[in-house]
Amino acid sequence: xxxxxxxxxxxxxxxxxxxxxxxxxxxxxxxxAGLATVLGMVVGIPLGTWLGIRKFRGWGxxxxxLNVGMMLPPVAVGLFVFLLLxxxxxxxxxxxxxxxxxxxxxxxxxxxxxxxxxTMSGVGSVPREVRLQALALGASRWQxxxxxxxxxxxxxxxxxxxxxxxxxxxxxxxxxxxxxxxxGGHNLTGTMTTAIVALVRQGEYAQAMAFAVILLVIAFAITxxxxxxxxxxxxxxxxx
Amino acid sequence: MxxxxxxxxxxxxxxxxxxxxxxxxxGDLVKKYGARTVVKVDSFRxxxxxxxxxxxxxxxxxxxxxxxxxxxxxxxxxxxxxxGKEVSVxxxxxxxxxxxxxxxxxxxxxxxxxxxxxGLSFRRFARKDARRKIDEVLELVGLADxxxxxxxTLSGGELQRVALARALVLxxxxxxxxxxxxNLDITLRRRFREDLRRVVESLASTVVLITHDRAEALAxxxxxxxxxxxxxxQVGTPxxxxxxxxxxxxxxxxxxxxxWRGKVVSNREGLCTIRTQADLLVDVxxxxxxxxxxxxxxxxxxxxxxxxxxxVPALELRGTSLTSVRNRWLGEVAKVAAYGALVRAxxxxxxxxxxxGSRAPVRLGGExxxxxxxxxxxxxxxxxxxxxxxxAGVKAAAISVMPAESxxxx
Numbered sequence: 001x002x003x004x005x006x007x008x009x010x011x012x013x014x015x016x017x018x019x020x021x022x023x024x025x026x027x028x029x030x031x032x033a034g035l036a037t038v039l040g041m042v043v044g045i046p047l048g049t050w051l052g053i054r055k056f057r058g059w060g061x062x063x064x065x066l067n068v069g070m071m072l073p074p075v076a077v078g079l080f081v082f083l084l085l086x087x088x089x090x091x092x093x094x095x096x097x098x099x100x101x102x103x104x105x106x107x108x109x110x111x112x113x114x115x116x117x118x119t120m121s122g123v124g125s126v127p128r129e130v131r132l133q134a135l136a137l138g139a140s141r142w143q144x145x146x147x148x149x150x151x152x153x154x155x156x157x158x159x160x161x162x163x164x165x166x167x168x169x170x171x172x173x174x175x176x177x178x179x180x181x182x183x184g185g186h187n188l189t190g191t192m193t194t195a196i197v198a199l200v201r202q203g204e205y206a207q208a209m210a211f212a213v214i215l216l217v218i219a220f221a222i223t224x225x226x227x228x229x230x231x232x233x234x235x236x237x238x239x240x
Numbered sequence: 241m242x243x244x245x246x247x248x249x250x251x252x253x254x255x256x257x258x259x260x261x262x263x264x265x266x267g268d269l270v271k272k273y274g275a276r277t278v279v280k281v282d283s284f285r286x287x288x289x290x291x292x293x294x295x296x297x298x299x300x301x302x303x304x305x306x307x308x309x310x311x312x313x314x315x316x317x318x319x320x321x322x323x324g325k326e327v328s329v330x331x332x333x334x335x336x337x338x339x340x341x342x343x344x345x346x347x348x349x350x351x352x353x354x355x356x357x358x359g360l361s362f363r364r365f366a367r368k369d370a371r372r373k374i375d376e377v378l379e380l381v382g383l384a385d386x387x388x389x390x391x392x393t394l395s396g397g398e399l400q401r402v403a404l405a406r407a408l409v410l411x412x413x414x415x416x417x418x419x420x421x422x423n424l425d426i427t428l429r430r431r432f433r434e435d436l437r438r439v440v441e442s443l444a445s446t447v448v449l450i451t452h453d454r455a456e457a458l459a460x461x462x463x464x465x466x467x468x469x470x471x472x473x474q475v476g477t478p479x480x481x482x483x484x485x486x487x488x489x490x491x492x493x494x495x496x497x498x499x500w501r502g503k504v505v506s507n508r509e510g511l512c513t514i515r516t517q518a519d520l521l522v523d524v525x526x527x528x529x530x531x532x533x534x535x536x537x538x539x540x541x542x543x544x545x546x547x548x549x550x551x552v553p554a555l556e557l558r559g560t561s562l563t564s565v566r567n568r569w570l571g572e573v574a575k576v577a578a579y580g581a582l583v584r585a586x587x588x589x590x591x592x593x594x595x596x597g598s599r600a601p602v603r604l605g606g607e608x609x610x611x612x613x614x615x616x617x618x619x620x621x622x623x624x625x626x627x628x629x630x631x632a633g634v635k636a637a638a639i640s641v642m643p644a645e646s647x648x649x650x
Contacts, residue, residue, distance in 0.1 A: 127346065129342060129344065129346045130346055130348070132307075132312055132342075132346075133340075133342055133346040134348075134358070134362075135312055135335065136310055136312055136335075136338070136339065136340035136342070136416070137339060137340075137358055137359035137362060137406060137407070137410065138332075138335060138336040138338075138339070138359050138362045138363055138410065139358075139362045140332050140362070143362050147348060147358070150348070150349070151348065151349060
């Protein structure tokens with residue numbers, strides 16, 4: 001047990017000092033996951049909205065694909081993206097493998113289905129009459145969609161946060177396409193999760209613990225923010 | 241649009257009317273869901289400024305017809321014109337000349353004010369003017385105090401009022417009301433209907449009212465279109481449709497109940513005597529306290545007709561009764577209409593024209609009209625015709641009674 005407390009103490013010291021390596025890795029993680037989430041929203045929200053509103057032939061298959069996407073094994077995603085970007089791959093000529101861009105691509109495939117599937121269920125649970133009522137009050141097609149999304153906004157927010165959570169805590173895929181590289185003590189493609197794996201292997205428990213603490217704090221902050229936002233939105237509805 | 245003395249700016253395509261044209265005109269309308277034809281209307285017309293009720297039972301295609309006419313759903317076939325101009329689902333400006341209140345009040349998350357604001361913001365209405373209009377319309381529907389309330393805290397009647405306000409604030413040229421009161425309980429329904437009538441009268445726009453409730457159609461409409469299995473079977477004024485139904489179906493649907501309002505005079509072990517507004521005394525089975533207000537309704541099938549005779553009262557004066565029917569009123573047949581095996585009659589009750597010798601047990605005094613349905617055979621044997629003096633009888637137990645709570649919050 002002593003080893004645990006020792007690591008935790010050292011971690012706190014590292015964080016308090018603002019250790020440059022720790023900061024670089026943390027910043028990289030947030031950037032990559034953030035960008036992947038934004039791209040995931042760009043694709044996932046319209047897709048989820050469409051599947052949430054329209055029922056068409058093959059809808060069941062499409063919805064299943066999206067839901068399976070949410071459960072995608074990250075290692076498999078990593079493998080696909082790796083093969084896509086590897087020198088012999090379809091996009092190999094771009095030379096993106098082992099770059100932050102490759103990691104964004106991998107995390108995008110993790111985040112987008114999460115955002116899409118939760119959006120789909122949120123939008124799908126808004127009664128059909130909401131859109132009809134908006135149209136009956138003179139909404140254009142786009143305005144009526146906006147009304148539906150507004151009704152589902154708490155779920156949409158959860159979708160985005162869940163997407164970010166999935167992206168930032170992801171290990172397998174980023175490890176495979178990013179490689180956790182550093183050069184001359186400077187981080188290149190390391191994220192907090194991949195760094196933990198590497199550091200533990202090297203016996204550097206203090207730094208690993210520092211990242212673990214940060215990840216836990218992020219998870220906690222996200223949950224807190226979500227709860228607060230949901231409540232805040234309610235309060236603002238009452239006032240607006 | 242006269243209520244606020246404002247111009248028609250909110251309603252989109254203003255002034256776009258061909259002179260002399262109907263507000264809504266539709267032809268050859270067909271809508272199918274799968275193999276089932278839900279609506280098949282050859283010709284349909286609503287004149288500017290009129291209130292037209294589309295009356296039909298559940299599943300008759302009323303709501304589908306409403307969605308087609310309101311440009312919310314695309315017909316499989318046919319055309320629709322607003323004020324002489326052909327319109328379609330894609331025609332946003334045409335849709336903005338209308339507004340609709342749905343059966344279930346679908347409110348958007350937020351306050352009452354926010355909900356009423358939606359239609360105006362769709363039309364990019366200036367916020368300052370919007371505020372004033374919203375206040376006015378909330379005043380009109382009696383929700384001024386609840387302006388800032390979260391809609392989730394409202395009662396059913398209040399929700400339906402918000403839905404109404406939200407449509408009215410747009411000053412629509414055509415207002416669609418799809419079963420606006422069916423979601424309300426019976427006392428609220430009556431009050432909401434009264435308010436609706438007041439609003440509709442002050443509104444001067446064309447109103448299409450979809451309903452399965454004959455009383456609602458009667459109370460609000462200038463014309464009634466009866467719909468059956470997606471087809472309009474009869475159109476006319478309420479009098480024409482209700483009193484000269486062309487088919488059994490229409491007759492069944494329009495067989496209006498007699499409804500009276502009154503005050504409880506006495507209650508003897510659950511047998512109440514109620515004095516109606518027209519001074520008629522009615523025995524009913526109910527547990528109400530003297531002084532309480534009540535609403536009575538009598539199904540036409542429960543009213544029996546007989547000829548007044550002198551023998552009966554003579555016997556009854558000695559304290560015996562020849563009948564268990566507690567309510568017997570003298571009256572004169574006002575209208576008779578036959579359909580199928582049944583005859584529908586309206587009897588104008590007027591006890592003061594009593595027949596010689598008929599006293600106490602046949603209740604005297606008070607007026608009113610009672611609607612009854614008897615078989616054709618009975619009508620023939622009675623010689624039923626306008627002007628005939630009859631005794632209309634109703635068992636106390638056959639009358640349904642509801643307390644008319646005046647303090648109900650809508």
